[in-house]
Amino acid sequence: MTExxxxxxxxxxxxxxSVTLGGRPAVEDAHLHLYPGDLLGLLGPNGAGKTTLLRAVLGLVPIAHGQVRVGGLSPARTRHLVGYVPQRHEFAWDFPIDIAGAVLSGRTRFRGLLRRTRPADREAVDRALDLVGLTALRRRPIGELSGGQRQRVLVARALAREPQLLLLDEPFTGVDVPTQELLNDLFGRLAADGKALLMTTHDLAAAARTCTRVVLLNRTVVAEGGPRLLADPEQMLRAFGLDTAIGAAA
Known part of the structure; x- marks a missing residue:
């Protein structure tokens, strides 16, 4: 008998x-597991702690209690496994650099700040640019880019790290429909290839179409399940409040 x-x-x-910021609880007793092939949507109202939880995973904010492990290791030892796509306003778009240079900056952990670019770095940048459809624009200054192009640069920059885990903070905010469709397709392909993706989003429709699982967060995990969870008015009421629950049930 086969085992x-x-x-x-x-x-x-x-x-x-749990994470405390400014003396106040930002995240409380949160619990979630992410497996290779998962594309997990993290949803909740403004101030629910979604970005704070991503930063806890990255080791950028101290954890009051509990633990985070990536590949069985603490965040301080696993930065080589993780790619992070911040919200667009967190990146210095007025810096005098082109698309390829911005994507290459994601390889700093390999090169160091002052080391020469290696063939492996150039190849990783080329692959990342191809994945997001920016190869032909690689020499365009980042200050000249549209919102959708900037979002693709941030995704490529994270992918240039060749991560096993990709953290995405509101990747669909303020992007055009073609960019959203491109990213939806890309994220699905990355998950199918065995990457694990954790994405915060306010876009319930995009999460329902794209994610393999969803977590509703309002400081703590309110509910977790498949995308059909977003059509459960009781759980949406607990996480978001009345207006969103009514909209989900309609």
Whole structure:
């Protein structure tokens, strides 16, 4: 009799994590696991702690209690496994650099700040630009880009790190429909290739179409399940409040 294969180990483990900012709780007792092939949508109202939770995974904010593990290791030891796409306003778009240079900056962990670019760096940048459809524009200054093009630059910059885990903070905010469709397709392909993606978003429709699982967060995890969870008015009421719950039920 053939033995069953052991279940896969989670790539990301967030266990009972709480974060306090400015003396106030920002995240409380949050718990989620992310596996290779997952595209998990993290949804909740403004101020729910979504970005704070991503930063806790990155090791950028201190954890009051609980633990985060990526590949079984603490965040300080796993930065080589993680790619991060921040919200667009967090990037210095007035810096005098072109698209290829911005994407190359994602390779700093390999090169160091002052080291020469290696063939492996150039190849990683080329692959990332091809994935987001920016190869032909690689020499365009980043200050001349549209909102959708800037979002693709940030995604390429994260992918140039060749991560196993990709964290995306509101990747669909303020982008045009073609860019959203391109990114939806790309994120699905990355998950199918065994990457794990954790995406914060306010776009319920995009999450329902794209994500394999969703988590509703309002400081703590309110509910977790498949995309159909977004059509459950009771859970949406708990996470978002009356207006969103009515809209989800309609």
């Amino acid at each position: 069953a294969s052991p279940p896969p180990s989670p790539l990301l483990e967030v266990d009972d994590v």
